[in-house]
């Protein structure tokens with residue numbers, strides 16, 4: 001019996017790697033599949049893993065109809081037993097419904113991969129519909145970690161190194177280990193898209209809920225630990241502007 005499975009998690013937890021592995025394993029057993037992706041960091045029509053593997057894929061656009069994609073291939077004699085759907089958070093609800101219909105009416109297995117929520121902790125439309133319709137939602141085994149060592153559950157967006165909570169939902173970007181540099185101070189607020197004399201650099205960082213809520217990125221934690229605070233200094237004993245009642249760094 002065909003299935004709609006949603007493999008979900010934060011950024012950088014191995015979704016695209018798993019997508020490529022599942023495609024490889026099914027293909028190796030003679031099954032025919034089609035790979036789809038949307039807005040991959042490596043560019044249009046690609047599925048790329050940070051482990052270094054990448055391959056071609058069909059780019060999903062707003063007018064892509066998955067039902068038609070499968071019908072066209074089957075009509076021309078191609079075998080379509082399964083679909084690999086990467087970056088599925090960016091698909092529309094209607095496209096996810098087409099995927100579900102392919103499972104139910106054409107016995108096509110659909111393996112979808114995507115992040116659940118955006119930088120404001122809001123569900124992406126595609127992910128929401130997948131959670132609503134999937135036969136199984138699987139959280140990936142490899143956990144992305146917060147800088148504190150806890151499991152990361154949130155995707156924070158940074159602009160020029162500062163965490164932001166406003167801006168467009170879709171902004172293609174990557175997570176990157178932060179290096180020391182001249183970036184603005186902890187708690188400063190800038191908005192995604194704001195240009196201050198240069199093109200803003202958008203990045204992402206996976207955080208645990210506690211540090212997402214307190215707006216403490218790795219860089220912020222470093223600043224606090226290495227700043228002129230009297231040691232020992234407990235980063236977690238601070239409230240953040242905008243994250244609670246504090247107006248600044250307010251040791252609890």
Ligand SMILES: Nc1ncnc2c1ncn2[C@@H]1O[C@H](COP(=O)(O)OP(=O)(O)O)[C@@H](O)[C@H]1O
Pocket residue numbers: 010011012013014015016017018048049050051142143144
């Ligand atoms: N140099 C590396 N060596 C080993 N593992 C790596 C390396 N770079 C990335 N990874 C692994 O790849 C994972 C990210 O895989 P990827 O498929 O790109 O994630 P996702 O699609 O979920 O964003 C990381 O969690 C890490 O486990």
Ligand SMILES: Cc1cn([C@H]2C[C@H](O)[C@@H](COP(=O)(O)O)O2)c(=O)[nH]c1=O
Pocket residue numbers: 010011012015016039040041114115117118119120155156157169170171172173174204
């Ligand atoms: C949180 C968040 C992420 N994105 C973008 C950033 C990346 O291009 C992809 C996620 O890719 P990954 O392979 O899972 O790392 O999504 C976005 O556009 N908006 C967001 O809020």
